[in-house]
Amino acid sequence: MAESLLAVSNLTRRFGGLLAVDGVSIAADEGRITGLIGPNGAGKTTLFGLISGFIPPNEGDIRYEGETITRLPTHERARLGIARTFQIVQPFAGLTVRENIVVGAHLRHRSRADALAAADVVGREVGLGGMLDRPADTLTVAGRKRLELARALATEPKLLLLDEVLAGLNPTEIREIVPVIRKLCDRGITIMMIEHVMQAVMSLSEHIFVLAEGRIIAEGAPAQVAADRGVIEAYLGHGAAKKFGAQA
Amino acid sequence: MKGIAPILLVVAVLAAVPLVVHSNTALNFLVITLLTALAGQGWNILGGYGGQYSFGHAAFFGTGAYVTAILQVRYGVNAWPGFAIGIAAGALVGAIIGALTFRAGLRGSYFALVTLAFAEVLRILASVAPVTGAGVGTLIKLDLHASALQFESRAVFYWVILVLLAVSLVIARTIENTRFGAWLIAVRENEDAARALGVDAFKVKLGAMTISAAITAAAGCFYAQYFLFVDSGIAYGTRMSIEALLTPIIGGAGTVFGPLVGALVVKALGEVATYVAGDAPGLNLIVYGCVLVLVIAFAPRGLIGLVTGAGRRLARGKREVAHG
Amino acid sequence: MFSPVILIPAILNGLMTGAVYALVALGLTLIYGVLHIINFAHGALLTAAMFAAFFAFRLLGLDPYVAALLIAPLFFVLGYGLQRLVIGPASRGDDRNMLLVTLGTAIVIENVLLYAFRADTRTIDLPYAFQTIGVGFTFLAIPRVIGFAAVFVVALALWAVMNLTDTGKAIRAVAKEKLGAELSGIDVPHIYAMTFGLGTACVAIAACLLMPTFYVNPTVGEAFVLVAFTIVVLGGMGSVPGALIGGLIVGVVESLSGLFLGESLGQIGIFIVFIAVLLVRPTGLFGAKA
Numbered sequence: 001m002a003e004s005l006l007a008v009s010n011l012t013r014r015f016g017g018l019l020a021v022d023g024v025s026i027a028a029d030e031g032r033i034t035g036l037i038g039p040n041g042a043g044k045t046t047l048f049g050l051i052s053g054f055i056p057p058n059e060g061d062i063r064y065e066g067e068t069i070t071r072l073p074t075h076e077r078a079r080l081g082i083a084r085t086f087q088i089v090q091p092f093a094g095l096t097v098r099e100n101i102v103v104g105a106h107l108r109h110r111s112r113a114d115a116l117a118a119a120d121v122v123g124r125e126v127g128l129g130g131m132l133d134r135p136a137d138t139l140t141v142a143g144r145k146r147l148e149l150a151r152a153l154a155t156e157p158k159l160l161l162l163d164e165v166l167a168g169l170n171p172t173e174i175r176e177i178v179p180v181i182r183k184l185c186d187r188g189i190t191i192m193m194i195e196h197v198m199q200a201v202m203s204l205s206e207h208i209f210v211l212a213e214g215r216i217i218a219e220g221a222p223a224q225v226a227a228d229r230g231v232i233e234a235y236l237g238h239g240a241a242k243k244f245g246a247q248a
Numbered sequence: 249m250k251g252i253a254p255i256l257l258v259v260a261v262l263a264a265v266p267l268v269v270h271s272n273t274a275l276n277f278l279v280i281t282l283l284t285a286l287a288g289q290g291w292n293i294l295g296g297y298g299g300q301y302s303f304g305h306a307a308f309f310g311t312g313a314y315v316t317a318i319l320q321v322r323y324g325v326n327a328w329p330g331f332a333i334g335i336a337a338g339a340l341v342g343a344i345i346g347a348l349t350f351r352a353g354l355r356g357s358y359f360a361l362v363t364l365a366f367a368e369v370l371r372i373l374a375s376v377a378p379v380t381g382a383g384v385g386t387l388i389k390l391d392l393h394a395s396a397l398q399f400e401s402r403a404v405f406y407w408v409i410l411v412l413l414a415v416s417l418v419i420a421r422t423i424e425n426t427r428f429g430a431w432l433i434a435v436r437e438n439e440d441a442a443r444a445l446g447v448d449a450f451k452v453k454l455g456a457m458t459i460s461a462a463i464t465a466a467a468g469c470f471y472a473q474y475f476l477f478v479d480s481g482i483a484y485g486t487r488m489s490i491e492a493l494l495t496p497i498i499g500g501a502g503t504v505f506g507p508l509v510g511a512l513v514v515k516a517l518g519e520v521a522t523y524v525a526g527d528a529p530g531l532n533l534i535v536y537g538c539v540l541v542l543v544i545a546f547a548p549r550g551l552i553g554l555v556t557g558a559g560r561r562l563a564r565g566k567r568e569v570a571h572g
Numbered sequence: 573m574f575s576p577v578i579l580i581p582a583i584l585n586g587l588m589t590g591a592v593y594a595l596v597a598l599g600l601t602l603i604y605g606v607l608h609i610i611n612f613a614h615g616a617l618l619t620a621a622m623f624a625a626f627f628a629f630r631l632l633g634l635d636p637y638v639a640a641l642l643i644a645p646l647f648f649v650l651g652y653g654l655q656r657l658v659i660g661p662a663s664r665g666d667d668r669n670m671l672l673v674t675l676g677t678a679i680v681i682e683n684v685l686l687y688a689f690r691a692d693t694r695t696i697d698l699p700y701a702f703q704t705i706g707v708g709f710t711f712l713a714i715p716r717v718i719g720f721a722a723v724f725v726v727a728l729a730l731w732a733v734m735n736l737t738d739t740g741k742a743i744r745a746v747a748k749e750k751l752g753a754e755l756s757g758i759d760v761p762h763i764y765a766m767t768f769g770l771g772t773a774c775v776a777i778a779a780c781l782l783m784p785t786f787y788v789n790p791t792v793g794e795a796f797v798l799v800a801f802t803i804v805v806l807g808g809m810g811s812v813p814g815a816l817i818g819g820l821i822v823g824v825v826e827s828l829s830g831l832f833l834g835e836s837l838g839q840i841g842i843f844i845v846f847i848a849v850l851l852v853r854p855t856g857l858f859g860a861k862a
Contacts, residue, residue, distance in 0.1 A: 093437060361801055532683075544663065
């Protein structure tokens with residue numbers, strides 16, 4: 001098998017005395033959905049910040065498409081095809097939905113006309129077709145999540161980092177957005193997603209990494225990871241695995 | 249996409265004004281108003297569209313004014329190239345300040361503070377440097393010929409400043425219609441989200457700062473030609489920094505016509521205040537300060553924002569009635 | 573120029589001036605630490621307080637150190653009112669709006685003073701203004717020594733308020749974690765206003781300490797506010813020890829650069845330090861991130 005699209009090795013990040021990310025090595029294989037789970041405060045969003053270039057690592061490297069990108073600024077990584085969404089969605093408040101998506105589209109289209117056309121296509125793809133002219137700040141939470149997705153998609157990424165894109169959505173909204181994500185994968189986009197909605201991440205991902213206290217404590221197929229004693233204890237506390245009779 | 253037709257219309261109407269208004273006082277008032285609008289349009293590019301609030305735009309105004317004046321007075325350069333060089337000098341100062349501050353990642357209040365400091369440093373230097381005439385200032389010799397960019401008729405000065413303003417309006421509209429503008433506005437709304445979408449925030453802010461400085465410098469160059477006298481207080485004093493900021497905020501930051509509307513309102517209010525309470529120092533600025541606070545409190549998107557906001561609410565209301 | 577006979581008095585004078593600067597900066601850093609805004613109206617409030625001290629002397633015959641006991645509470649109320657009634661409501665918590673509203677307030681205050689009192693420079697003449705006490709081989713002006721001591725008394729009083737009173741504890745809670753404080757039942761707008769009032773009171777006391785050795789005109793606050801900003805940025809936004817130490821450092825820098833570069837260029841030394849600190853280490857010597 002060829003080298004993964006994204007290969008993170010031994011990444012470490014300290015904030016003062018706190019070791020937020022500790023020697024983490026993960027990979028995202030091309031064309032697949034990789035899940036990143038773990039209890040709150042495990043360092044998942046920090047890891048995304050490191051991969052997308054917002055935070056510089058103290059140690060380790062990041063390779064993308066075989067090239068080292070560890071010191072590259074965020075906007076350069078976006079140009080290479082790494083897009084990310086944010087945990088706390090922040091649309092460009094004063095603009096319409098379409099104008100929001102256009103900002104992303106402009107990465108690949110210089111002319112405004114082309115960018116507007118591309119934005120329309122992407123907007124329809126995520127299901128916002130009827131709301132393109134509305135001000136972005138009038139969208140519901142579910143709408144804003146789709147907008148966040150659309151903006152990132154408009155940059156035509158090869159690797160899409162989704163940070164809790166399902167957070168704050170009710171079961172119906174989740175049921176509606178999951179197929180959208182799956183379709184992106186079918187299109188060939190590699191996805192890595194941080195998620196707390198277990199059912200969704202288990203059913204979408206082909207490979208999962210579990211992060212706790214800054215370290216990878218387990219990885220593998222969803223079923224494997226779900227039964228892992230260490231994972232259960234990380235979420236439910238020490239001794240929980242025994243209590244629930246899990247296999248070691 | 250918005251076109252330049254509204255700009256052409258407004259400029260045409262303004263151009264016709266001297267054909268009916270002949271009073272020198274009135275024309276003088278209009279020239280000063282358009283001058284302030286031009287300085288404000290410069291601020292608007294960086295502050296209105298870009299969201300970076302500079303409290304020291306006088307740095308560019310003063311550089312334009314001094315360079316134009318000094319080149320003529322000390323080096324015998326003709327006023328026309330002097331004007332162009334003044335604009336370029338202002339743009340250069342903008343690029344330098346921008347490169348330093350944006351490279352250091354300064355935003356918000358810190359950015360405002362540092363721009364204030366730069367303007368103050370320039371003011372102090374200008375008040376002691378021999379080349380600027382130090383405390384005495386620089387006086388341009390009266391030479392009422394077009395070749396020296398001076399005119400006997402105030403109407404001609406009016407048309408000159410109008411042309412400069414028109415160019416700045418077109419620049420603003422062009423920015424709105426291009427990728428640069430979309431990126432600039434994105435940086436204003438949320439710089440981190442913009443970076444994640446591939447926007448080189450540093451380059452975009454620097455570009456906006458340079459254009460902004462050039463436009464405000466042009467206002468400074470014109471000031472020198474119109475008043476024929478520049479000193480450190482006029483050039484780099486806080487008054488110009490305040491007026492450059494005030495006019496777009498009151499008129500509507502991030503819009504093409506905001507600074508013009510703001511300048512008209514601000515200057516008109518100033519005249520009213522003088523008429524009512526006499527010509528006392530500080531009166532104008534008291535009015536300006538109050539208007540600033542009131543606008544932020546009740547119309548944070550400026551007067552134009554007030555109008556378009558009302559229009560939008562009306563449209564939404566009609567839509568709801570139609571569907572209801 | 574480098575002889576100790578000239579340098580040491582310059583440094584000592586710098587320290588004494590710096591102490592008063594520190595008091596001005598203390599008010600600013602307090603407001604920043606709690607409200608997270610840079611109060612652009614600070615300089616104008618200083619000017620207003622200096623005028624108040626001037627008129628207290630001229631019309632009521634009050635020694636400025638005595639007048640401080642009146643003026644400080646008065647300005648506390650003024651500051652409280654400004655934040656509660658003008659700045660807070662007008663800006664609705666938005667950073668950019670707060671910048672502009674405090675700027676607008678500064679413009680109004682300064683120009684009301686200009687309109688009312690014209691641009692003339694005024695001074696007060698205390699009978700003991702030029703008396704000195706001997707320290708080693710040099711002499712220090714009494715008002716400046718009093719000023720120096722007073723600043724530390726005020727700093728101590730402020731420390732006491734912050735750590736020993738309920739209001740002070742509430743202020744520290746809001747500074748640390750506004751939402752948590754709100755949820756605990758603390759009236760945040762009231763605390764904001766109290767903080768603004770305290771910061772303004774500091775500035776008022778500084779004004780009274782300055783009057784004997786300085787002068788007042790409507791624009792004098794502007795010069796001080798940039799110095800105060802420099803100190804706050806140098807010492808770290810929100811840090812009280814930072815403001816004190818930063819003030820002393822800046823006072824000495826100003827005194828020495830005035831010595832070497834002359835009066836007008838002396839001010840430049842401060843601004844250059846200011847710009848340099850912002851560009852290189854915006855968090856200052858002691859501060860947390862902005």
